[in-house]
Amino acid sequence: MTGRDENGDDGRRTGRRSRALKTAGLVLAGALVLGVGAAGWAYWQLNANIKSVDINNALGDDRPAKAVTTPSPSAAATASPLPTEALNILVLGSDSRSGGENQELGGGSGAGARSDTAMVVHIDAGRTGATVVSIPRDTLVTRPPCPRASGGSTAVAYNSMFNSAYSVGGPVCAVKTVESLTNVRMDHYIEIDFSGFANLVNALGGVTVTADEDIDDDDSHLRLKAGTHHLDGKTALALARTRHGIGDGSDLGRIGLQQKLVKALLDRISATGLLTDPARLYRVADAVTGSLTTDTGLDSLSELMSLGQSLKVLSSDTVRTVTMPVVTAPSDRNRVVADEPEASELWRSLR
Structure with missing residues (x-):
């Protein structure tokens, strides 16, 4: 049985x-x-x-002192595992044509690269507000000696265009020149190229900006009527590069458009709930990291995520955008120089 x-x-x-x-x-x-x-x-x-450059090791101790910030009593009472100290970050947009996508977006195949966009991003202690200071690429500066990767250093250069620092010595010289100009220590460095910016905008689903006037620029190939538009990555990049189709055709007009895009990106990131949508976060991270160069303090996904999460309360309402005060250079009407003492007062306020 x-x-x-x-x-x-x-x-x-x-x-x-x-x-x-x-x-x-x-x-x-x-x-x-x-x-x-x-x-x-x-x-x-x-x-x-992620590509990275060891800027701290390259520059050594010959740099402005790091800012010392003391948390407010309320911040200390609500201690967070995320960092809360003030930060200064140099953000550069490179006009490199390396790679097929950069050549297609930038047009041509010019050798080398320059810092097409330069912004010092000062994040307040507590990470609840920030100031973005644009440095015009046409500013004439004293470019300090910069260490070469192969040894030795470049020579000091007077009345040199600001964006030549990147061409001569890459990220290390760009940081050295900004610190020499501002006497503000750059805690971090972030660089993104044409394709990275366009892919970032696309991964976010585009950005919405308002043009104050019609734009017709043969160089950037942008044709845009005055009014509000939702832009894809390629068109947003063209807007960021436009200068001849607006205002007096100087770099100052382009900076105004770039600052509009910064605010539009902040609004879009806030609206998409990026940090609560893993699939979208991965797409955005993949779009950004493939075209990103940082200092070694931000060269991992965990470090970038920690920085991003510490800034999640920032919005276009809590971020102030300004341009370093400049005047026409006496030696060249097509160039500018820092307008003193206003420029020094601005940098002092960040310190």
Whole structure:
């Protein structure tokens, strides 16, 4: 006779059910392993995308002192695992044509690269507000000696265009020149190229900006009527590069458009709930990290995520955009120089 268990079930049926449960368990375990492996691979891929430069080691101690900030009593009472100290970050937009996408977006295939956009981003202690200071690329400055990767250093250069620092010595010389100009220590460095900016805008689903006047620029190939527009990445990049189709055709008009885009990006990031949507966050991170160069303090996904999460309360209402005060250079009407003492007072306020 065939034995039955206490519930009257056939023993063989119980055995089959046990084997089925074991199989389901193995499948579930396999799926978990694959899921963890896929997440690990995605994390490794994004980390590997980021290029970095050891700016602190290259510049050594010959730099402005780091700002010392004391948390407010309310901030100390609500201690957070996220960083809250004040930061100064040099953000550069490179006009490099390296890679097919950059050539297509930028037009031509010019050798080398310059800092097409330069912004000092000062984040207040507590991370509840920020000031973005644009430095016109046509500003004449004294470019300090900069260390070369191959050894030695570049020579000091007087009445040199600000954006030549990047051409001569890359990120290290760009940071050295900004610190020499401002006497403000740059805690971090972030650089993004044409394709990275366009891909970032696309990953966010575009940005909405308002043009105060018609724009018709043959150089950037942008044709835009006055009014509010929702722009994709390619058109937003063209707007960021436009200068001849607006105002007096100087770099100051372009800076105004770039500052509009900064605010539009902040609004878009806030509206999409980026930090609560893992799929969108991955797409945005993938779009950005593939075209990103940072200092070694921000060269991992965890460090970038920590910075991003610490800034999640920032919005266009809490970020102030200004331009370094300048006047026409006496030596060249197509160039500008810092307007003193206003420029020094601005940098002093950040310190």
